[in-house]
Amino acid sequence: MWGATAIDAAELTWLNAPLPAEQGRQRALYERLRQAILSRRLAPGARLPASRTLAAALGVARNTVLFAYEQLVAEGCLLATRHGTRVATLPDTAPEVVAPAPSPGLSRRSAGVMAPDAAPDATLWPLALGVPDVASFPIRAWRASLDRAWRHATARQLSYAPLGGEPALRQALATYLSGVRGLPVTAAQVIVTAGTQNGLDLCARLLADEGDAVWVEHPGYPAAHAAFRLAGLRVRPMPVDAAGLCVTPDDWAQHPPRLVFVTPSHQFPTGAVLPLPRRLALIEQAQAHGAWIIEDDYDSEFRRSGPPPPALYGLRPGAPVVYAGTFSKTLFPALRLGYVVVPEGSAAAFAGAMGALSRPGQSIEQQALADFIERGGYTAHLRRMRPLYAQRRDALRHALARHFGANAVVTGGEAGLHLMLWWQGAPDDAIVAAAAHALGVAARPLSRYTAGGTTLPNGLVLGYGATPVEVIDGAVARLAQAWRVGG
Numbered sequence: 001m002w003g004a005t006a007i008d009a010a011e012l013t014w015l016n017a018p019l020p021a022e023q024g025r026q027r028a029l030y031e032r033l034r035q036a037i038l039s040r041r042l043a044p045g046a047r048l049p050a051s052r053t054l055a056a057a058l059g060v061a062r063n064t065v066l067f068a069y070e071q072l073v074a075e076g077c078l079l080a081t082r083h084g085t086r087v088a089t090l091p092d093t094a095p096e097v098v099a100p101a102p103s104p105g106l107s108r109r110s111a112g113v114m115a116p117d118a119a120p121d122a123t124l125w126p127l128a129l130g131v132p133d134v135a136s137f138p139i140r141a142w143r144a145s146l147d148r149a150w151r152h153a154t155a156r157q158l159s160y161a162p163l164g165g166e167p168a169l170r171q172a173l174a175t176y177l178s179g180v181r182g183l184p185v186t187a188a189q190v191i192v193t194a195g196t197q198n199g200l201d202l203c204a205r206l207l208a209d210e211g212d213a214v215w216v217e218h219p220g221y222p223a224a225h226a227a228f229r230l231a232g233l234r235v236r237p238m239p240v241d242a243a244g245l246c247v248t249p250d251d252w253a254q255h256p257p258r259l260v261f262v263t264p265s266h267q268f269p270t271g272a273v274l275p276l277p278r279r280l281a282l283i284e285q286a287q288a289h290g291a292w293i294i295e296d297d298y299d300s301e302f303r304r305s306g307p308p309p310p311a312l313y314g315l316r317p318g319a320p321v322v323y324a325g326t327f328s329k330t331l332f333p334a335l336r337l338g339y340v341v342v343p344e345g346s347a348a349a350f351a352g353a354m355g356a357l358s359r360p361g362q363s364i365e366q367q368a369l370a371d372f373i374e375r376g377g378y379t380a381h382l383r384r385m386r387p388l389y390a391q392r393r394d395a396l397r398h399a400l401a402r403h404f405g406a407n408a409v410v411t412g413g414e415a416g417l418h419l420m421l422w423w424q425g426a427p428d429d430a431i432v433a434a435a436a437h438a439l440g441v442a443a444r445p446l447s448r449y450t451a452g453g454t455t456l457p458n459g460l461v462l463g464y465g466a467t468p469v470e471v472i473d474g475a476v477a478r479l480a481q482a483w484r485v486g487g
Contacts (some may be wrong), residue, residue: 005046005047006046006047006049006084007042007046007047007048007049008049009049009053009054009056009057009058010057012048012049012054012057012058013057013058015029015032015033015036015058016058016059016060017032025060025061025064026063026064026067026068029058029060029064029065029067029068030067030068030071030072033068033072033077034072034075034077037072037077037078037087037088037090038077038090042087043087044087044088044089044090045086045087045089046086046087047083047084047085047086048069048078048084048085048086048087050084050085051065051066051069051085069085073085076088076090077090124466125440125441125442126440126441126442126467126471126472126474126475127396127441127442127443127462127463127464127467127472127475127476127479128442128463128466128467129418129442129444129461129462129463130328130329130333130417130418130463130465131333131417131463131465131466132328132329132330132331132332132333132385132417132465132466133385133388133389133465133466134332134333134466135466136384136385136388137331137332137381138377138380138381141372141375141377142368142372142377145368145369145371145372145375145377146364146365146368148368148371149364149365149367149368149371150364152367153363153364153367156363157363157364157367158363159363160355160359160360160361160363161192161360161361161362161363161366162360162363163351163352163354163355163360164188164190164191164192164347164350164351164354165190165191165192165339165360165366166192166363166366166367166370167187168366168367168370168371168374169192169366169367169369169370169373170187170188170190170191170192171187171370172369172370172373172374173187173190173192173339173373174186174187174189174190176373176378176379177190177325177341180379181297181300181308181311182310182311182314183311183313183314183323183341184314185313185314185341186344188344188347189341189342189343189344189347190339190340190341191339191340191341191342191347191350191351191354192337192338192339192360192366193337193338193339193340193354194336194337194338194358194360194362195326195328195336195337195338196223196296196298196324196325196326196328196338197223197227198338198358199324199338199339199340200223200224200227200228200261200294200296200324201227201230201231201357202340202350202353202354202357203259203292203294203322203324203340204227204228204231204233204259205231205353205357206346206349206350206353207258207259207292207294207322208231208233208258208259208292209258210231210232210233211232211233211234212233212234212257212258212259213233213234213236213255213256213257213258213259214228214233214234214235214236214257214258214259214260214261215236215237215238215247215257215259215260215261216228216235216236216237216238216261216451217237217238217240217244217245217261217262217263217267217268218237218238218239218240218450218451218456219240219269219270219446219449219450219456220237220240220261220263220268220269220449220451221261221263221268221269221296221449222448222449222451224261224296225451228259228261233258233259235451235452236255236257236451237450237451237452238251240267240270240272241272242272242411243272243273243274243275243278244262244263244264244267244270244272244273244274244275244278245260245262245264245267245274245278245282246278247282247285249285252285252288252289256289256291257289257291258290258291258292259291259292259293259294260282260286260291260292260293260294261294261296262274262282262293262294262295262296262312263295263296263297263298264279264295264297264309264311264312265297265299265300265308265309265311265415266298266299266300266412266414266415266416268296268298268449269412269418269420269444269446269449269461270411270412270420271411271412271413271414271415271416271418271419271420272411272412273309273414273415274309275309276309276310279309279310279312279315280315280316282312283312283315283316283319283320283321284316286319286320286321287316287318287319287320291320292320292321292322293312293319293320293321293322294321294322294324295311295312295313295321295322295323295324296324297311297323297324297325298324298325298326298329298416299329299330299415299416299417300415301329301330301382302329302382302385302386302389302415302416302417303386303414303415304390304393304413304414304415305414308415311323313341318343320343321343322340322341322342322343322346323340323341324338324339324340324341325338325339325340325341326338326339327369329416329417329465330378330381330382330385331378331381335365335369336362337362337365337366337369389417389464389465391469392464392465392467392468392469392472393413393419393464395464395469395472395473396419396462396464396467396472396476397410397413397419398473399472399473399475399476399477400419400421400462400476402473402476403476403477403479403480404421404476404480404483407423407483408421408422408423409421409422409423410422417463417464417465418461418462418463418464418465419461419462419464420446420459420460420461420462421459421460421462422446422457422458422459423457423458423459424457424458425458426458426486427458427483427486428447428458428486429445429446429447429458429459429460430445430447430448431486432445432458432460432479432482432483432485432486433445433460433482435481435482435483435485435486436460436478436479436482438482439478439479439481439482440478441475441478441479441482442463443460443461443462443479443482444460444461444462445458445459445460445461446458446459446460446461449461460479462479
């Protein structure tokens with residue numbers, strides 16, 4: 001460490017160490033000088049060499065040194081005086097050695113929030129979950145809708161979106177949902193969201209108070225569990241059987257919820273379909289106990305045989321149901337658009353809260369999506385994809401039977417884009433999934449879908465939406481290899 005004297009430029013050649021590939025000379029010199037000042041390697045009061053002298057000693061342009069000096073003077077680390085540039089005297093609390101301070105930590109509500117996949121490109125691997133075949137998306141038709149939206153855009157579309165979403169999209173969705181899903185809905189009841197997660201967060205904040213209980217399916221959708229926990233709700237896992245959510249009158253009597261989150265048309269991840277008697281009983285009990293039901297209808301568009309079962313929304317007049325949908329599975333995830341359908345009396349509150357929480361945007365994309373739906377592009381795309389997904393589901397079933405035989409059971413597939421592979425006992429599903437990832441196969445362990453409470457059997461959740469038929473058998477062969485390694 002130097003005293004409060006002049007520093008010879010030759011003593012600062014360490015400032016010219018090799019630069020990181022992504023960093024320029026000006027930035028590197030500034031950061032190295034700043035770190036030396038903060039760590040007291042350059043003592044308070046020490047006079048630095050003149051800019052020309054230091055530039056010559058380091059073999060850099062004078063402007064490089066001037067940039068560093070001027071920036072540090074502006075930050076208060078250096079002082080420009082008549083007698084030269086000196087190191088400023090910083091507060092005594094500055095540590096001798098700069099080390100990262102411990103963070104205050106996250107909130108208790110963040111405990112248990114699921115981490116994303118370790119491999120950021122895993123959504124492109126065979127058997128990736130929750131990904132549609134984006135390669136088959138009709139980009140030309142979508143681009144035409146975007147072009148029309150931009151041609152007719154006004155200054156308003158370049159500002160924030162209207163509360164609740166673009167009127168054209170809300171109307172297009174109301175028409176679609178009324179005709180295809182039989183929902184008694186008007187445009188005013190459709191609230192456009194930035195994807196399902198945004199809609200769930202909105203429901204958690206508007207329909208419940210901190211500390212209220214929310215029932216979730218076990219196993220179930222971890223992102224929903226995270227949204228509810230982060231909103232301060234108490235997540236209570238409820239069992240799922242071969243017919244979906246399974247609750248009893250005793251459950252309602254002993255620990256009634258404020259919210260019930262359910263995926264009745266294609267339970268995630270088991271694939272079970274909630275039968276009509278359970279649907280009606282769920283609505284009846286919710287009405288009796290003052291609870292709300294959040295119905296996530298995330299992939300009912302890809303029903304394999306016959307029409308999709310009736311939605312909870314609209315089964316009973318005045319039922320306390322919020323219906324949530326998304327375009328991430330039917331179109332492409334990067335669109336980040338979804339919607340919730342709310343009872344008529346709640347629509348204004350939902351729209352207002354959406355504006356207060358997130359200042360919605362994407363007006364151009366919303367206009368384009370409305371155009372895409374109104375011109376028939378959306379229904380035409382769904383019609384093309386249904387047989388393609390059915391073919392991939394059948395190929396995956398066949399491959400699993402071939403490579404696993406009687407070692408495991410396959411369930412699901414009546415709708416959606418994934419299957420469940422179950423087995424009793426060893427090997428541990430997390431170990432199998434890790435081994436599969438090492439082989440480039442994006443299997444998800446069933447144990448990842450618990451919200452606490454009882455343990456689950458071992459199993460894997462396998463997506464087939466984005467996996468071509470010709471690679472499915474090879475991917476399952478590698479999965480079986482991972483299963484044997486795990487055992």
